[in-house]
Structures are given as structure tokens and as C-alpha cells.
Amino acid sequence: xxxxxxxxxxxxxxxxxxxxxxxxxxxxxxxxxxxxxxxxxxxxxxxxxxxxxxxxxxxxxxxxxxxxxxxxxxxxxxxxxxxxxxxxxxxxxxxxxxxxxxxxxxxxx
Amino acid sequence: xxxxxxxxxxxxxxxxxxxxxxxxxxxxxxxxxxxxxxxxxxxxxxxxxxxxxxxxxxxxxxxxxxxxxxxxxxxxxxxxxxxxxxxxxxxxxxxxxxxxxxxxxxxxxxxxxx
Numbered sequence: 563x564x565x566x567x568x569x570x571x572x573x574x575x576x577x578x579x580x581x582x583x584x585x586x587x588x589x590x591x592x593x594x595x596x597x598x599x600x601x602x603x604x605x606x607x608x609x610x611x612x613x614x615x616x617x618x619x620x621x622x623x624x625x626x627x628x629x630x631x632x633x634x635x636x637x638x639x640x641x642x643x644x645x646x647x648x649x650x651x652x653x654x655x656x657x658x659x660x661x662x663x664x665x666x667x668x669x670x671x
Numbered sequence: 672x673x674x675x676x677x678x679x680x681x682x683x684x685x686x687x688x689x690x691x692x693x694x695x696x697x698x699x700x701x702x703x704x705x706x707x708x709x710x711x712x713x714x715x716x717x718x719x720x721x722x723x724x725x726x727x728x729x730x731x732x733x734x735x736x737x738x739x740x741x742x743x744x745x746x747x748x749x750x751x752x753x754x755x756x757x758x759x760x761x762x763x764x765x766x767x768x769x770x771x772x773x774x775x776x777x778x779x780x781x782x783x784x785x
Contacts, residue, residue, distance in 0.1 A: 593771055604761060604776035657769035661713030
């Protein structure tokens, strides 16, 4: 079957670093997306990984290990505005996205 | 219009009524999607369209229909609404289906079926 797992909720401190993990089982895997969703708003794109390794984009980085079916999103220098849900989604053999339930990140001062 | 819009923003609907959720994009994207988002669950794909004139079924298509008469519009119709269709509905688009094509989301429609 196809499945995405990520933690339901995480808490971190302003200025710190947090890593949000995602494991997936996807038929015909075609890449892994991360989206950010603030409460009551639409998801917005953060990153896409299709090859193994780390992709860095400012304060956000995303990592993929295809052999392990594992990805993480790394957020550095956390700011209060980073409080949001972070959605992991894998692309299957039909290029449809299979979405995780999201990780709600709470940032404390 | 800039990006992707949805209407209405929210709606309360009596069970058994017919309802069409509207979605319009001005980015000339070929691919469009309808998702529903429920608490504790990931986004679930209802229907999608690779290009104008074609549509396909997603993970949860029952009770919903779509059409894609042109590039810009992708309406979602609930023929006879039921309470289990209470959800937040997001329309999205991408330049094409597949690869690392980013999906752009509309602001969502919050639908309550009583």
C-alpha cells in the first residue's frame, strides 16, 4: 500500500533548529514534496527532492533517502512566523501526490 | 485575478442539495486538482485534470464530478450532498502533471453539509 507518516505535533524554541521527519511507502516513487500550511490558509510549496541528499534553501533544508523511504525538513533560526503545519507528500507512479496528515509546529519564545 | 481563486469561501448546505464549487486560475497551467482536507487526515485527491478536455479520478471521487471545458476553470459538483462531505476543499494547479511541478493552491472553500 501507499503510506506517509510524520509526527502529529512538535514544539521548538524561537531561534533554535528543528527537524521534521517523514517516512513513506509509495509505489513508483517520483519525488518528495514539503509544503507549509498556516492555520486557515492554503498550503504553499517549500521544497522538492527526487535524488538522495540535502537541498538547502535559505533557512529551510530538505533531505531525502530513497533507499530508506525517508525524508526530513530542517528549519534553522526559527521564527514565530514558522508556526504552521508542515505537510509531506510523495509523488507516485501516476504523479499523484500522497499526503501525510501534517506536523503542527509550535514555536515558543 | 492573480493565481488561483475559489468560490464560495464558505457554504452551509442542506443534505441532498446540489452544489458547485468554482475554481479559476490565470497561470495557464495545464494540470488542475481538487482535494479535500479533513482534520487528522492528509489532503485527499478527489479528481484531477491533465489538460483541458480531460479529467481523471483521484483517491476519493465518489459523490463528486468535475469538468474541464477550458484551461482556466475546473468546477467541482456535489450532485446530492451528504454530511460526510463536510470538509475544506482546495483547488490546485500546476504547469503540468508530474515531475517536480509545484502545485499552487487556492484559498479553499469550507463546506458544511447538515
